[in-house]
Amino acid sequence: MTTHAAPQARPADHPxxxxxAIWNGPVGRHWAAQQDRYDAMSGDLDDHLFAAAAIGDGDRxxxxxxxxxxxxxxxxxxxxxGRAVGVDISAPLLDRARARTAAEGVANVSYELGDAQTHRFPAGGYDVAISxxxxxxxxxxAAAFGNVARALRPGGRLVFACPQPASPDIEESRALGMLAKLLGEQGAAASPESADARAAMASLSDPRRVRAALAAYTDVDVTALTIETYWGKDPADAVDFLLSRTPDASVPRVTRKAMEDTLTPHAGGRGVRMKARVWLVTATRPS
Ligand SMILES: C[S@@+](CC[C@H](N)C(=O)[O-])C[C@H]1O[C@@H](n2cnc3c(N)ncnc32)[C@H](O)[C@@H]1O
Incomplete structure (x- = not known):
């Protein structure tokens, strides 16, 4: 089942x-082109996410x-x-999702282009929502999670992972902070869309905000996890990837060497890996 639901019309100035715009522009296209890298980066999360989601035969x-x-x-x-439906606001990422689904021959998947905050999901149409x-x-x-709650059947489960606040105590934040300094303006100011995406990425890093946003749910639990993120097969490969996220995709040789040196302590037999911290959040739609 690979149905393509038509996008729902909404005003150009929707919330x-x-x-x-960001996820249909260079950021979304980069995620689509580098899908395997981004999957490897967050892959450590999957076992935790699926253990908590406890998806069973027949679940929607x-x-x-x-x-x-x-x-x-x-x-x-x-x-x-059962079946799984992916909803996303990014057309290039859904194109990629559909191509991979066809290549892998997964029959019980479909995707819908839409904003999960306002998308008209079937009421009570899902047993589990994950992210x-x-x-x-x-x-x-709060509006978005309320919309998802209406899509869940009474007693349905919500399970998602989101980043903890950046901190110098965290290996990955420390290294990314050093790399951002080396990249200087090229890394941040030159790519304002990426900067906005990064700022949004941190929007639920305070568990009090998570709990406030989940007022429509019961049994809310926020658990701290330490995972390892993957950045490349060696420091040179990781730097190539990091530079591919900047507009010029290149830096002076001395900067590149300093970036590789920053990542060298994190390189081993399984590539460049760094410890990062995330929240695993579970909640239930009240019966
Ligand atoms: C950090 S990526 C994670 C993608 C995917 N879950 C994964 O693990 O590879 C964030 C995703 O959220 C999507 N997104 C952002 N705002 C959205 C919204 N309002 N409704 C639906 N999807 C949204 C982006 O297009 C992007 O695909």
Whole structure:
């Protein structure tokens, strides 16, 4: 089942118009082109997410902000005779998701282009809603999670992962902070869309904000996890990837060497990996 639901019409100034532009522009295209790298980066999260989601045969699963759909397809396989639907605001990422789904021959998956904050989901149409880092970008988190609650059946579960606040105590934040300094203006100011996406990425890093946004749910639990993120097969490969996210994709040789040196302590037999911290959030739609 690879149905392509028609996008629902909405005004050009809808609340998430800025994020829609970002994820349909260079940021979304970069995520689509580098899907395997981004999947490897967050792949450590999947076992935790799926253990908490406890998807069973016959479940109807909604993947919020599904991107290129890797998590949606895992959910579909776990759902067996059930199905998984991925919703995302990014056309290039959904193109990628559909191409991969066809290549992998997963039959019980479909994708819908839409803003999960306002999308008209079937009321009570899902048993489980999941998200690997796709729920931080809403202008109004409470409205968005309320919309998802209406899509869940009474007693349905919500499970998502989102980043903890950046801190010098965290290996990945420390290294990324050093790399951002080396990149200087090229890394941040030259790419304002990426800067906006990064700011939104941190919007649920305070657990009090998570709990406030989940007022429509019961049994809210926010658990701290430490995972390892993957950045490349060696420091040179990781720097190539980091530079591919900047407009020029190149830096002076001395800067490049300093970037590789920053990543060298994190390189090993399984590539460049860094410890990062995320929240795993679970909640239930009241019966
Ligand atoms: C950090 S990526 C994560 C993608 C995917 N969950 C994964 O693990 O690879 C965030 C995703 O959220 C999507 N997104 C942002 N705002 C959204 C919204 N209002 N409604 C639906 N999707 C949204 C983006 O297009 C992007 O695909």
């Amino acid at each position: 998430n118009a800025r994020q829609e 699963v909604l993947d919020i902000g599904c991107g290129a759909g890797t998590v949606t397809r895992i959910a579909a396989r776990l759902a067996g005779r 690997r880092g796709g729920v931080m970008f809403f202008a109004d988190h």
